[in-house]
Amino acid sequence: MPSPPPGLPTELAERVLDLVATIPAGRVMTYGDVAAAVGSGPRAVGTVMSRYGGGVPWHRVVRADGRPAAGHEVEAGRLLRGEGIAFRGDRVDLASARWSPPGRRAGPD
DNA sequence: GGGGTGACCCAGT
DNA sequence: TACTGGGCCACCC
Numbered sequence: 147m148p149s150p151p152p153g154l155p156t157e158l159a160e161r162v163l164d165l166v167a168t169i170p171a172g173r174v175m176t177y178g179d180v181a182a183a184v185g186s187g188p189r190a191v192g193t194v195m196s197r198y199g200g201g202v203p204w205h206r207v208v209r210a211d212g213r214p215a216a217g218h219e220v221e222a223g224r225l226l227r228g229e230g231i232a233f234r235g236d237r238v239d240l241a242s243a244r245w246s247p248p249g250r251r252a253g254p255d
Numbered sequence: 256g257g258g259g260t261g262a263c264c265c266a267g268t
Numbered sequence: 269t270a271c272t273g274g275g276c277c278a279c280c281c
Contacts, residue, residue: 158278177263187277188263194278196262204262215262222262
């Protein structure tokens with residue numbers, strides 16, 4: 147069993163993790179995108195990821211400039227390349243890899 | 256209740 | 269492209 151981090155996950159953390167878990171392989175989202183989707187700020191998302199990101203594809207969440215999470219550039223880059231994500235130097239090519247969750251508005255309901 | 260910290264974002268230079 | 273300053277939100281002491 148993976149050792150759970152100290153402190154219990156908050157409601158915001160659950161929303162962030164749930165969303166990140168839905169990001170398909172080969173695609174990425176920025177902290178800002180995730181923040182907007184859960185109705186919070188990018189700093190808060192970063193905090194959540196640093197504390198509870200271990201259980202989700204955290205490498206699929208990158209900064210607004212396409213660079214992977216601070217302190218995990220190498221690890222994230224290795225995983226992302228393994229998923230076939232296009233790179234521009236050390237940064238993800240957001241133009242082709244950026245992803246957004248499907249909005250219920252567009253679908254039948 | 257107040258202040259510090261952090262896997263951030265944006266605009267300006 | 270790199271650096272700086274201000275703003276943003278949640279969590280911890």
